[in-house]
Amino acid sequence: MLRYILSFLRIIATKMLQLLSSRKHLIENVLRIYIKTTSGSTLSIEIDPKYDIKQIKNLVASKIGAQPEELKIIFAGKELGDNIIIEECDLGQQSILHAVKIKRNVPTDQSSSKMKPLCEILDDEMFSSNITNSRSNSFSTDNEVINISNSVMLENSTIRSKKIHFYVYCPTCKDLKQGKLRVRCHFCKSGAFTVHADPQNWIHVLEPKQITGTCENNPELCKDILQNKEPTFAEFYFKCSEHISLGETDQAVPLDLIRPNLKQIQCMACLDTSDTIFAFPCPDDHVMCLDCFKQYCLTKLTERQFWQHPEYGYTLACPTGCPDSFIKEIHHFRLLDDENYNRYHHFAAEEFVLQSNGLLCPQPGCGMGILAEPECTRISCQNCKYVFCRHCRQGFHIGECDVVENNDTAGQNFSCESDMNYNNGNSGELASRTTIKIMTKPCPSCKTPTERDGGCMHMICTRAGCKFHWCWVCQTEWTTECMGDHWFG
Amino acid sequence: MANIAAQRIKREFKEVIKSEEVAKCAIKLELVDNNYTELKGEIAGPPDTPYEGGNFVLEIKVPETYPFNPPKVRFITKIWHPNISSVTGAICLDILKDQWAAAMTLRTVLLSLQALLSAAEPDDPQDAVVARQYKENLDMFKLTARHWTNAYAGGPSVNSECDDKIKRLVDMGIEEHQARVALSSYNWDLERATEQLFS
Ligand SMILES: [Zn+2]
Ligand SMILES: [Zn+2]
Ligand SMILES: [Zn+2]
Ligand SMILES: [Zn+2]
Ligand SMILES: [Zn+2]
Ligand SMILES: [Zn+2]
Ligand SMILES: [Zn+2]
Ligand SMILES: [Zn+2]
Numbered sequence: 001m002l003r004y005i006l007s008f009l010r011i012i013a014t015k016m017l018q019l020l021s022s023r024k025h026l027i028e029n030v031l032r033i034y035i036k037t038t039s040g041s042t043l044s045i046e047i048d049p050k051y052d053i054k055q056i057k058n059l060v061a062s063k064i065g066a067q068p069e070e071l072k073i074i075f076a077g078k079e080l081g082d083n084i085i086i087e088e089c090d091l092g093q094q095s096i097l098h099a100v101k102i103k104r105n106v107p108t109d110q111s112s113s114k115m116k117p118l119c120e121i122l123d124d125e126m127f128s129s130n131i132t133n134s135r136s137n138s139f140s141t142d143n144e145v146i147n148i149s150n151s152v153m154l155e156n157s158t159i160r161s162k163k164i165h166f167y168v169y170c171p172t173c174k175d176l177k178q179g180k181l182r183v184r185c186h187f188c189k190s191g192a193f194t195v196h197a198d199p200q201n202w203i204h205v206l207e208p209k210q211i212t213g214t215c216e217n218n219p220e221l222c223k224d225i226l227q228n229k230e231p232t233f234a235e236f237y238f239k240c241s242e243h244i245s246l247g248e249t250d251q252a253v254p255l256d257l258i259r260p261n262l263k264q265i266q267c268m269a270c271l272d273t274s275d276t277i278f279a280f281p282c283p284d285d286h287v288m289c290l291d292c293f294k295q296y297c298l299t300k301l302t303e304r305q306f307w308q309h310p311e312y313g314y315t316l317a318c319p320t321g322c323p324d325s326f327i328k329e330i331h332h333f334r335l336l337d338d339e340n341y342n343r344y345h346h347f348a349a350e351e352f353v354l355q356s357n358g359l360l361c362p363q364p365g366c367g368m369g370i371l372a373e374p375e376c377t378r379i380s381c382q383n384c385k386y387v388f389c390r391h392c393r394q395g396f397h398i399g400e401c402d403v404v405e406n407n408d409t410a411g412q413n414f415s416c417e418s419d420m421n422y423n424n425g426n427s428g429e430l431a432s433r434t435t436i437k438i439m440t441k442p443c444p445s446c447k448t449p450t451e452r453d454g455g456c457m458h459m460i461c462t463r464a465g466c467k468f469h470w471c472w473v474c475q476t477e478w479t480t481e482c483m484g485d486h487w488f489g
Numbered sequence: 490m491a492n493i494a495a496q497r498i499k500r501e502f503k504e505v506i507k508s509e510e511v512a513k514c515a516i517k518l519e520l521v522d523n524n525y526t527e528l529k530g531e532i533a534g535p536p537d538t539p540y541e542g543g544n545f546v547l548e549i550k551v552p553e554t555y556p557f558n559p560p561k562v563r564f565i566t567k568i569w570h571p572n573i574s575s576v577t578g579a580i581c582l583d584i585l586k587d588q589w590a591a592a593m594t595l596r597t598v599l600l601s602l603q604a605l606l607s608a609a610e611p612d613d614p615q616d617a618v619v620a621r622q623y624k625e626n627l628d629m630f631k632l633t634a635r636h637w638t639n640a641y642a643g644g645p646s647v648n649s650e651c652d653d654k655i656k657r658l659v660d661m662g663i664e665e666h667q668a669r670v671a672l673s674s675y676n677w678d679l680e681r682a683t684e685q686l687f688s
Binding site for chain 2: 291
């Protein structure tokens with residue numbers, strides 16, 4: 001009797017195990033996606049990634065009361081061919097496909113039946129160069145031309161199998177991630193949009209109105225635009241490929257200067273050859289590995305050598321000094337950690353104030369940017385309530401400033417040796433405060449605190465855009481007298 | 490993060506060791522510590538200059554932010570040159586300041602310093618006294634520079650008159666280097682040097 005029960009239990013156990021494993025198998029292979037139709041409704045469906053587009057059409061057709069042949073499935077700027085397997089499209093959980101109802105008289109031709117989403121067609125080589133002049137502006141709406149260009153693309157994509165890598169800053173993951181290229185209508189922002197030609201370089205992707213296409217969402221609107229002789233344009237955007245899409249507004253910022261190292265170029269700083277690089281926008285293939293790029297940003301940030309560019313913002317150029325090599329997309333600086341990215345923002349704001357002829361509150365720990373009338377000498381800080389003199393940055397006073405002399409004697413009395421004595425001394429806070437005061441002095445031209453690291457008294461302001469040559473001792477412009485008198489203290 | 494500097498220096502070190510300048514004994518590089526933050530450089534005085542035959546030792550300190558910031562370089566060997574401080578050995582060469590670029594290396598620095606020894610820039614002087622002598626009395630400058638090369642850098646002996654004058658001051662109780670500086674600054678005028686030293 002006992003034996004009977006035991007064997008019965010064993011059978012049940014194995015049955016349950018089988019059930020569990022098959023269920024696990026099922027869960028792994030379910031992809032939940034959304035189908036948006038032109039009528040505005042959204043279907044949520046669960047599919048097997050092994051499904052092809054034909055099966056998707058059947059599924060959708062039954063749900064919306066249409067014939068599968070009447071449907072077009074659009075994803076990332078392309079109408080997907082019937083033979084395309086979902087797996088090949090790198091969809092990701094909760095992606096959105098667009099289903100468009102059409103009256104198709106002609107049976108689907110060979111080329112369109114193999115059409116894949118853009119991400120699968122483009123390759124790294126096209127996007128790895130710094131093309132800045134070759135803008136192909138061929139806006140053809142002619143159907144024949146489209147078909148020819150499609151078949152050309154197909155050949156290319158079979159020859160080069162290297163799939164494109166896009167890098168993005170993902171605001172959700174708060175990190176550098178791989179990205180996916182997506183396409184929508186420039187006018188109505190609908191994803192039910194197919195491109196007439198594939199983008200060939202970063203300009204096509206990043207700059208507006210480069211590639212034309214057909215919007216399936218609002219044919220009336222598009223017709224109007226066409227009648228106004230303005231073609232319908234594609235708008236490209238990016239999604240993070242490492243978190244489940246949070247909907248259509250979940251976007252990532254493309255970091256176009258981060259690329260796979262196809263040419264195996266050495267990092268100019270550490271001389272290593274890494275797989276992913278930061279390519280400076282200069283023609284000489286100056287690249288850095290990502291660690292060195294971060295260190296470069298950090299170093300330049302600390303020295304305030306970022307440049308306030310009128311168009312791009314607070315940015316850096318190629319460290320080799322190549323002309324016109326400023327980084328356009330300032331989100332590249334998101335590679336800095338949070339603390340330093342905040343510092344970046346802070347310095348950028350300060351730089352903006354300085355360039356607008358404003359000044360910064362001199363109180364330690366405040367540094368508030370203040371814009372005041374140029375003739376006003378009594379400046380009061382809104383933030384910490386400190387009231388100070390515009391010229392000497394000391395507490396407000398009537399009459400001549402006398403602080404320059406004070407600083408002067410401090411500079412003359414303390415050579416490098418006595419600075420060190422102060423550091424080693426044990427007289428506590430007062431000594432260290434004095435040391436700090438002596439070790440940094442404001443640049444006489446722009447007032448940015450500057451540190452002297454030994455060597456001569458000839459200072460060059462490190463703040464980008466200033467570069468004022470000044471004397472540590474006199475705290476005025478560097479002269480031949482300074483040279484003869486107190487060059488080395 | 491600081492390991493970028495160390496990694497880079499490690500590679501540069503290998504590069505210099507294998508370079509043809511090292512083979513020709515024109516430059517030399519040695520490690521001072523094991524973490525690649527301090528090195529000792531050496532450059533040979535270029536031919537047809539007052540520095541010929543001398544070997545000049547340099548202190549090279551690598552900042553944590555290398556190669557985005559230049560190395561800090563200073564002459565350890567005392568030298569008489571308009572662009573190098575005769576007191577501290579400090580150099581205010583542009584590539585060691587604002588003209589530094591991340592693509593430059595320790596080899597570039599050593600070769601640039603060697604070039605500086607061949608071609609002084611008295612209009613952008615680092616040592617005002619030396620620069621004045623260079624501009625006003627080039628022969629006197631050459632004599633002095635050669636004398637310093639002999640005294641501190643192992644160069645050939647050239648002028649026994651200088652040595653005699655120094656000996657006179659040393660006999661009066663002046664420290665040898667101090668005597669040399671005073672004489673050099675006053676174009677080897679023993680009287681004026683003495684006057685300055687005892688004033
Ligand atoms: Zn993400
Ligand atoms: Zn549209
Ligand atoms: Zn690197
Ligand atoms: Zn460059
Ligand atoms: Zn304040
Ligand atoms: Zn004042
Ligand atoms: Zn300044
Ligand atoms: Zn001065």
